[in-house]
Amino acid sequence: MLSLKNISVKYGSFAAVHGLNIEVKEGEIVVLLGSNGAGKSTTFRAISGLNKPAEGEILFEGKSLNKVSADKIVQLGIGQCPEGRKLFPAMSVQENLRMGAFVHRRKKDEIKKSLQHVYQLFPILHDKKDDAAGSLSGGQQQMLAIGRALMSKPKLMLLDEPSVGLAPLIVEQMFEVIQQINREGTTILLAEQNANAALKIADKGYVFESGSIVLQGTSQELFANDEVRKAYIGA
């Protein structure tokens, strides 16, 4: 569904990531593991079109994304939930969700259905639908960010560190929901530092270190790998 072929992304002359090869098949959950600054977010920015790759090619359903602008990429079916729960803090929860359906803005009925769907996944958002997004707790903001990404009905959803700064109990809930979204037919590419939680739900993973992939394999393989255990699971 999505493949990155030999991708490098540069900020000025500095290559934030280089020589990336990533394959995501339809229906999978794929996780990118790595510490801060390893290049996970940059990879996401490249896929969503915010930073164009300096080298290599990104293919989505067989089409090259290299020359497609970020807003068109959303229309093609790649939804992004950016890192740090970026919301529109002054808008209400429901307005945030509606903004997520921007690419479907003409289809009012579909938006209603999507709203219902998001509220089913996250009932708390329904309770708070008229509250300002900025007034929500960290976990709720993350739910809203995921919900907003869902509103564009993506075929592939990019989730950048959904667990960051959340309590363990909330993290668990979050990953359950991600799994459910995946079962309902959305392919998921996930960036995480929380390898333990992520590998439990993922099909396969890539391990990033200073801008390139140093290890890849199925979740079981990575879970059993000593280095991964040492670096990310702490056991």
Add this chain to the structure above:
Amino acid sequence: MSKVQRIAILVLILLAIIFPIISQNDYFIHVMTLSFIWMIGVYGLNLLAGYTGYLSLAHAGFFAIGAYSLGLLTVKAEMNFWPALLLSLVITGVIGFFVGLISLRTKEHFFAIYTLCVGYIIYLVIDKWDSLTEGVRGLIGIPAPANIGPLSFETLQSHYYLVLFFLLLVVLIMYRIVHSLSGRTYIAIRNSEDLAQTIGISTMKNKLTVFVISTVIAGLSGALYASFVRFIGPDIGSIAIVFDFLTYLLVGGIGTLSGPIVGTILIVVLSQRLQFLQDYRMLVFGPVLTLLIIFYPRGIVGAVVSWTQKRKASVHQPIIRAKKLPEEQVKEG
């Protein structure tokens, strides 16, 4: 809109309508009409700077383009006022489109500096292109708006109502834009352009649309000014005018719907009151403006809004607290 707001707006409109009847003082009516014209221009600036986050300092230039288009079309081409007004808006919009196309490639302070230069270039063109604009001599004898059937706009009072009509129209348009998906799209762009793009908003297309709308409104303000004052010189495109606009906007509240009205009225009335101080008035305005920006970055209206929100929040707080507590414990635990 709450009921209180509705009533307040109705009262304000009524006050504006009866003002020339109670006042009878031509000077006050003149000042009010001018304020309304400024307000229209400030609304143009507000849509772009306040809601979309792009501070354009070229708006005095577009104000002047609107004024000069109307002036030249009516004086030199001897067109009827109304088609000339329409055409001057089109001219402003077309120039706005091309300026936007280039300037919107820059951001933040680069955008401000770039548009400042554009504004100055517009001023220079008007000042130096003697054969077209009459240069420093200015354009004299711009006619009052032509009659519409039995309606004539020769008297000061009738002109006042005409400008008031356009102001209300602009406010209505602004209200509709801000409370529509387009308005939220612009706010999203102000919030974060990257984020706006990742939900599928074409930022360039939207920014350009706002830029053109906002220049057309500035042009409308300029055209009304030209037909009201009947004389225009290159000074109306000078940098000082755009900073006047900006002061009105900042004092009233940037990114608020009523900010342009509040700020303009307040500053215009104050500067009339403080006229005995001559240019030393600026010694008063400067520090007050600085303090205002430090403590109330969203102006008077912004301060009032956040104050009422806080008050509401404190009334409801016990309930929210009770709901929130268990979750906070979970978070800490």
